[in-house]
Amino acid sequence: xxxxxxxxxxxxxxxxxxxxxxxxxxxxxxxxxxxxxxxxxxxxxxxxxxxxxxxxxxxxxx
Numbered sequence: 001x002x003x004x005x006x007x008x009x010x011x012x013x014x015x016x017x018x019x020x021x022x023x024x025x026x027x028x029x030x031x032x033x034x035x036x037x038x039x040x041x042x043x044x045x046x047x048x049x050x051x052x053x054x055x056x057x058x059x060x061x062x
Contacts, residue, residue: 007037007045016051 014024027033034054037045
């Protein structure tokens, strides 16, 4: 069961998308990654609801 307010670590997001951390940072630099929360220590978190919204926006019509 997914919780929409769950905050995922970068490692969790990369594992789910099956991408490397460097790919995620490349997408982020180009403005193509899901919106992130930057914590005071520099770590990133991604809301589950934001990841789902972002994935929906990537979906192409057949």
